[in-house]
Amino acid sequence: xxxxxxxxxxxxxxAAWLISVVASTAQTSAxxxxxxxxxxxxxxxxxxxxxxxxxxxxxLFRKDCSFCHGRDAGGGETGPxxxxxxxxxxxxxxxxxxxxxxxxxxxxxxxPFDRSDQQIASLVAFxxxxxxxxxxxxxxxxxSGGRKGVDASDLQTGNAEAGKQYFEGAGGCAACHSPSGDLxxxxxxxxxxxxxxxxxxxxxxxxxxxxxxxSGQTIGGTLAYLDEFTIGLIDSxxxxxxxxxxxxxxxxxxxLNAHVELFPKYTDADIHNLMxxxxxxx
Amino acid sequence: xxxxRHAFLIAVSTFLAFGSAKAVLAQGADEKMLLxxxxxxxxxxxxxxxxxxxxxxNQVTPQNVGNLALAWAFQTNQTAPIKSSPLLVDGILxxxxxxxxxxVDARSGHQIWHYNRxxxxxxxxxNRGVAxxxxxxxxxxxxxxxxxxxxxxGTVRWKVQxxxxxIGYWTSMAPLIVENHVLVGVSGDFDNLSGYIRAIDPETxxxxxxxxxxxxxxxxNQTTGGMTWxxxxxxxxxxxxxxxxxxxxxxxxxxxxxxxxxxxxxIVALNPDTGKLAWAFQVSPHDTHDxxxxxxxxxxxxxxxxxxxxxxxxxxxxGYFFVLDRTNGKSLLTVPYGPVDWALGIDSQGRPxxxxxxxxxxxxxLIAPDEGGMTNYRSPSFxxxxxxxxxxxxxxxxxxxxxxxxxxxxxxxADYGVWGKGVIEAIDYQTGKIRWSHELGPESGAGVLTTxxxxxxxxDGMGNFxxxxxxxxxxxxxxxxxxxxxxxxxxxxxxxxxxxxxxSGGVLFAWALPQAH
Numbered sequence: 001x002x003x004x005x006x007x008x009x010x011x012x013x014x015a016a017w018l019i020s021v022v023a024s025t026a027q028t029s030a031x032x033x034x035x036x037x038x039x040x041x042x043x044x045x046x047x048x049x050x051x052x053x054x055x056x057x058x059x060l061f062r063k064d065c066s067f068c069h070g071r072d073a074g075g076g077e078t079g080p081x082x083x084x085x086x087x088x089x090x091x092x093x094x095x096x097x098x099x100x101x102x103x104x105x106x107x108x109x110x111x112p113f114d115r116s117d118q119q120i121a122s123l124v125a126f127x128x129x130x131x132x133x134x135x136x137x138x139x140x141x142x143x144s145g146g147r148k149g150v151d152a153s154d155l156q157t158g159n160a161e162a163g164k165q166y167f168e169g170a171g172g173c174a175a176c177h178s179p180s181g182d183l184x185x186x187x188x189x190x191x192x193x194x195x196x197x198x199x200x201x202x203x204x205x206x207x208x209x210x211x212x213x214x215s216g217q218t219i220g221g222t223l224a225y226l227d228e229f230t231i232g233l234i235d236s237x238x239x240x241x242x243x244x245x246x247x248x249x250x251x252x253x254x255x256l257n258a259h260v261e262l263f264p265k266y267t268d269a270d271i272h273n274l275m276x277x278x279x280x281x282x
Numbered sequence: 283x284x285x286x287r288h289a290f291l292i293a294v295s296t297f298l299a300f301g302s303a304k305a306v307l308a309q310g311a312d313e314k315m316l317l318x319x320x321x322x323x324x325x326x327x328x329x330x331x332x333x334x335x336x337x338x339x340n341q342v343t344p345q346n347v348g349n350l351a352l353a354w355a356f357q358t359n360q361t362a363p364i365k366s367s368p369l370l371v372d373g374i375l376x377x378x379x380x381x382x383x384x385x386v387d388a389r390s391g392h393q394i395w396h397y398n399r400x401x402x403x404x405x406x407x408x409n410r411g412v413a414x415x416x417x418x419x420x421x422x423x424x425x426x427x428x429x430x431x432x433x434x435x436g437t438v439r440w441k442v443q444x445x446x447x448x449i450g451y452w453t454s455m456a457p458l459i460v461e462n463h464v465l466v467g468v469s470g471d472f473d474n475l476s477g478y479i480r481a482i483d484p485e486t487x488x489x490x491x492x493x494x495x496x497x498x499x500x501x502x503n504q505t506t507g508g509m510t511w512x513x514x515x516x517x518x519x520x521x522x523x524x525x526x527x528x529x530x531x532x533x534x535x536x537x538x539x540x541x542x543x544x545x546x547x548x549i550v551a552l553n554p555d556t557g558k559l560a561w562a563f564q565v566s567p568h569d570t571h572d573x574x575x576x577x578x579x580x581x582x583x584x585x586x587x588x589x590x591x592x593x594x595x596x597x598x599x600x601g602y603f604f605v606l607d608r609t610n611g612k613s614l615l616t617v618p619y620g621p622v623d624w625a626l627g628i629d630s631q632g633r634p635x636x637x638x639x640x641x642x643x644x645x646x647x648l649i650a651p652d653e654g655g656m657t658n659y660r661s662p663s664f665x666x667x668x669x670x671x672x673x674x675x676x677x678x679x680x681x682x683x684x685x686x687x688x689x690x691x692x693x694x695x696a697d698y699g700v701w702g703k704g705v706i707e708a709i710d711y712q713t714g715k716i717r718w719s720h721e722l723g724p725e726s727g728a729g730v731l732t733t734x735x736x737x738x739x740x741x742d743g744m745g746n747f748x749x750x751x752x753x754x755x756x757x758x759x760x761x762x763x764x765x766x767x768x769x770x771x772x773x774x775x776x777x778x779x780x781x782x783x784x785x786s787g788g789v790l791f792a793w794a795l796p797q798a799h
Contacts, residue, residue, distance in 0.1 A: 059402065062403075062405070063402060063403070063404065063405065063406050063424070064406055066405055066472070067405045067407040067471075068407075070472070070693065071472055075693075075696060076471075076472070076693065077471065077572070077653065078653065078654055078699070081696070104361075106765070106766055107724075109727075109766070111361055111362065111363050112361045113361055114360075114361045149696060150646070150683050150696055150698075154644050154645055154646075154683065154685065155645055155646065156645075157644075157645040193681075193698070196646070196681070197681070197698060197700060200648075200679070200681075200700045200701070201679075201700050201701040203701075226723070227723055227742060227744040227746060228721075228723075228742065228746070228757065228760070229760060229762075259701070260701060263621070263648070263650065263679045263700075263701070264621055264623070264650075266648055268639075268643075268645075268646070268647055268648055271646070271648055272645055272646075
């Protein structure tokens with residue numbers, strides 16, 4: 001029971017994240033282009049903000065955000081690089097950033113912040129300005145002390161043929177995946193660091209769960225919540241339902257366990273080779 | 283009959299009068315209280331000086347803990363989560379978030395006073411709580427000052443600068459009182475700055491001494507860093523204070539700081555009167571993964587392979603569990619307590635040998651554990667009864683990157699967590715073997731408290747408070763808290779009733795066995 005608990009939790013949390021990213025990307029896809037760093041750039045977003053507002057945002061960001069996201073918004077301890085954030089790119093006048101600031105991302109450790117509209121406007125001005133600056137001078141952010149980015153070009157040290165052999169052989173990937181099936185066109189959907197992260201652990205994946213009630217009735221669905229005491233799913237009608245774990249038997253699709261079991265087996269070369277191979281699946 | 287009842291009431295009144303007289307005479311946290319905390323107190327960050335976070339209280343047991351019920355809750359009404367460990371002296375609890383202190387009645391949970399002084403400088407990532415000396419409180423502010431307040435009403439006595447916030451320091455730790463010294467540490471990571479511990483006079487705020495963990499910024503081929511993020515422990519018999527130091531800077535790129543980078547990622551023993559270093563043990567020589575060694579240095583006296591030893595134990599962020607002889611800093615045991623893939627082995631001094639091939643690289647390196655580490659600031663507990671070191675662990679994997687364009691200042695690289703989970707591990711301190719483990723789902727920020735009665739209190743990664751059987755890790759009780767837990771529990775006894783104090787989000791919860799009204 002405990003093993004099934006662990007293998008699914010991240011997936012559930014990630015699924016919620018995926019929904020928000022897909023939604024935000026969909027709204028802006030008509031007017032975007034792909035930049036060299038893999039960040040979709042919206043020309044309309046590259047507007048300039050009043051220097052005073054940016055300065056206010058910088059001070060507030062330093063106080064409340066910089067530990068996790070870096071002073072320059074380029075990433076810090078545990079928090080993502082906002083200059084490469086698709087959500088930031090998709091944000092128009094704070095419509096998405098404001099929501100994240102006010103509600104937090106509790107599942108990822110980000111608390112909500114109770115800030116005024118004016119304060120959020122200043123944060124939005126600062127974050128967009130930092131993203132615009134980063135895109136304008138890729139790799140040129142020195143002296144800020146913040147975490148630095150990873151470009152797709154950094155990840156090209158592998159050998160695709162060796163990666164294919166690993167995929168079909170030692171890695172055991174072919175047991176679940178097929179280059180002409182579920183992975184067809186993978187490299188068109190993901191690139192760079194995001195592709196490598198997905199390869200190592202597909203946090204976007206949703207887990208299927210099957211629950212058997214005391215009556216013997218079986219209910220299937222998508223896992224929506226699981227802890228030691230409660231299990232919840234979204235059933236085929238889109239309805240959330242939950243039970244005490246002690247009252248039912250449940251089985252979570254264990255497919256993601258295979259990714260976790262690979263971590264101690266990989267060499268760094270295996271990862272780079274696999275990455276090279278997956279990038280051929282366009 | 284009437285007479286007998288009358289006599290009984292007189293006896294009760296007399297008892298109560300003595301009880302309240304004692305309370306009236308209470309003068310805050312004196313040296314005797316700090317050395318031997320009474321059951322109705324929690325006068326320091328760790329409770330006592332040992333860092334064991336183990337209580338002798340035994341009203342709540344494995345048999346009755348299932349009946350535990352809410353006694354009261356206190357709400358800060360702020361979005362900042364409570365990351366502090368509450369302090370309890372004279373029936374009054376003190377809890378904090380950055381820029382804020384609340385004094386709360388430990389019996390009822392009602393607010394007595396609230397200190398709120400917003401500061402605009404310094405990272406506001408959290409505050410670990412106040413320290414108390416006599417009737418004075420000491421509080422670290424984000425703008426790197428130490429604030430002293432009168433415990434009775436929260437009025438400020440003085441405020442002194444501990445570090446310069448404008449060059450990148452801030453403060454978040456709970457000070458440690460040892461005799462007439464207020465020991466404080468500093469925080470920082472985005473700048474190449476030296477860490478230090480400073481002793482401050484509790485009466486005047488004057489600096490008594492300062493110990494620097496690394497040479498001054500700009501010293502050629504030398505590291506900076508070694509921040510002193512967390513509260514140390516103290517052995518009054520050896521008259522040594524034990525403190526963990528943080529990672530070197532630049533963080534992910536070690537090229538400008540060849541060698542071991544002393545005294546970063548180390549456990550150091552200092553004389554509290556002089557600040558003189560007695561010994562240092564480095565848990566991560568030449569760290570390039572941000573693995574501070576600031577986790578609680580837990581002090582235990584007991585048998586080690588048949589010999590009585592004064593030990594120091596640390597479940598370190600780098601994934602290794604260390605047992606040292608705390609009289610001299612010599613290694614007794616070094617063993618991983620989860621997946622680690624960054625070391626070539628253990629050297630003759632008991633230190634992991636970093637693998638150069640696992641330093642951050644332009645095309646990435648797969649590293650276990652992740653940057654948050656196998657554990658972090660949350661407290662572990664040493665269960666003296668079962669001889670178990672119990673820690674909230676985080677087995678995890680991540681990718682680390684660094685390239686020349688990232689420079690040699692501050693972070694100087696990037697890292698990305700790939701996968702991780704939370705698990706409570708009960709480690710046999712003589713062997714490092716994991717006696718039992720309890721899966722928590724995703725990583726939990728909850729610390730651990732154990733009691734003599736055999737109960738382990740902690741929390742899972744979804745916000746459930748948990749009581750586990752200390753002998754086997756089985757769940758005995760739980761309560762959903764409605765938010766994420768990022769603090770360590772404490773316990774105390776007041777009026778014959780044992781309370782367990784936990785927090786999640788901005789709410790402090792007091793739990794006790796049900797009582798007739």
